[in-house]
Amino acid sequence: MKQILALILALGALAAAPAPVAAQGGPLRIEITEGVVEPLPYAVPDFVAETGEAGQYAQQISRVVADDLTGTGLFREIPRDAHISRVSNFQSPVQFADWKAINAQALITGAVTTEGGRITVKFRVWDVFAGTELGQGMQFSSTPDGWRRLSHKVADQVYSRITGEDGYFDSRVVFVSETGPKDNRAKRLGLMDYDGANLQFLTGSQSLVLAPRFSPDGSRVLYTSYETGEPRIHVLDVGSVQSRILPTQDGVMSFAPRFSPNGQQLLYSMTRGSNTDIYSMDIASGSTRQLTTAPSIETGASFSPDGSRIVFESDRSGSQQLYVMPVNGGEPTRISFGAGRYGTPVWSPRGDLIAFTKQNAGRFHIGVMRTDGSEERLLTASFLDEGPTWAPNGRVLMFARETQGASGVSALYTVDISGRNLKRVRTPDGASDPSWGPLQ
């Protein structure tokens, strides 16, 4: 797959050239564009513990920063045992020659202090070959249990300064945690950091729950539960872990909820007889509106980020395909025309792409296309890949992959929109139906 995500290092020439005088060459930068380029080599020596108690965090924080950056596939860490310089004081001048010698193009230095029940992380990013600081030093602080978030915030800053794009590390994912065999599977809602850390459960597993969706601000979760006997949509407050059922029709199946970009409405599907259509609801008032009327299955609706259009799946043509229509109704336009079936469309936060699940010839794929259906690209292939969700910066997708056979289990994976850097997300049990929340 020769696509996209390409790294053009603006400073690439410097690697071969003698050290330039200051102000020559551009700033250290990864342009995420077409093509494939080597990941940017960087070094992150252990952060300096400036107080005794900070010792237990300093190394772990620098490791989480490294995991975040290296995990993107855009950066390559130079192992610590190759370092020549030791950073024992955050304020000491950087020995650029030592970092150049091991070809570290970027250097991240940091220090950790603890005081009065707070932990503070300071950091600086250095353009080694230019011999300059990249952006300004910053610090973040929190209670000690927030040390991983502080690490993610540092990594987001580094990512943002070098790529020019927002990061996605200080974000969380709500998903369905699965235990038990395929014919007796228990499901409950789980909430975790994007990298699988700090897992907590939001529901018990006594009722079947499916397909949670984060609100745009990350404070609430929409999900489908069989608590009443039929699937119904519930909304859960993440802070209090309290949920309530939404006033869709009693005794009637409703499912596939998605928040609007302002968090005040949702799209969902409701089944009457054999017909499933898409509706919208104003969450505060409970007033609803029917958006599709075809006798076929319409489901999986998702808003465009500006809230003006929706993309959904329908089998009105005889098989599952993707359609786009104005949010207030109107004639849908079919956008998927390749071989096979298309479902679970989700509009990217940048508005430029729609990710989907595709089934063709007995295989499942996660793919992306432009919002008019052009430039379709399949990013993955397996026995069963399903349900992509976008990282807050629109550069990475998370999805569920279920393995084949009687012992099949589901797990979460991430992949770049280039199709590169496929990685499993660590979860202690089976996992499906991820929904990636906002950058916090």
Next chain:
Amino acid sequence: MKHITKAIMLVAVLGTAACTNPNRFGDDAYGAGAGAGAGGYGAGSGVDSGVLPGSAGDPTSPAYFSQAIGDRIFFAVDQSTLSPEARATLDSQAQWLMTNNDYLAVIEGHADEQGTREYNIALGARRANAVMEYLTSRGVAASRLKFVSYGKERPVEICSEEACYSKNRRAVTVISMGLTG
């Protein structure tokens, strides 16, 4: 859900009865397709025998419905049309439901794992609704029927082959006690 729970409890009670008194009723009394009178000690022993009310040998029992008549029908890939075999089963289901008016039924629609989750919920609903409409057309009061879809969430067979998929693409008529029960 209340009805489903009752049905499960009923089956559980029957199961317990069969297990705790194996010699009295015999294994066949609860087995599939057992005819009336099976499971006793046999003629001439001087002991009266009979079918345990509520067992599969009792034609008015939900166990008889599920085992002798057949509580489920199967569908082709991505389809909700009723095959001739399915119609024959549903004809018998309808007849039973009209004879045994105290019972309600929940029709559960299911899909195999070859599909996306939410689409499969809608597909299972289409299948369950096809059964409900057929039973109604055969004279069963619609007020006694409801349906729910589990999509691909409740497979009965777990291999990833057509042999299993064909058993999972199903609609199951689950009998429960009505208000008088």
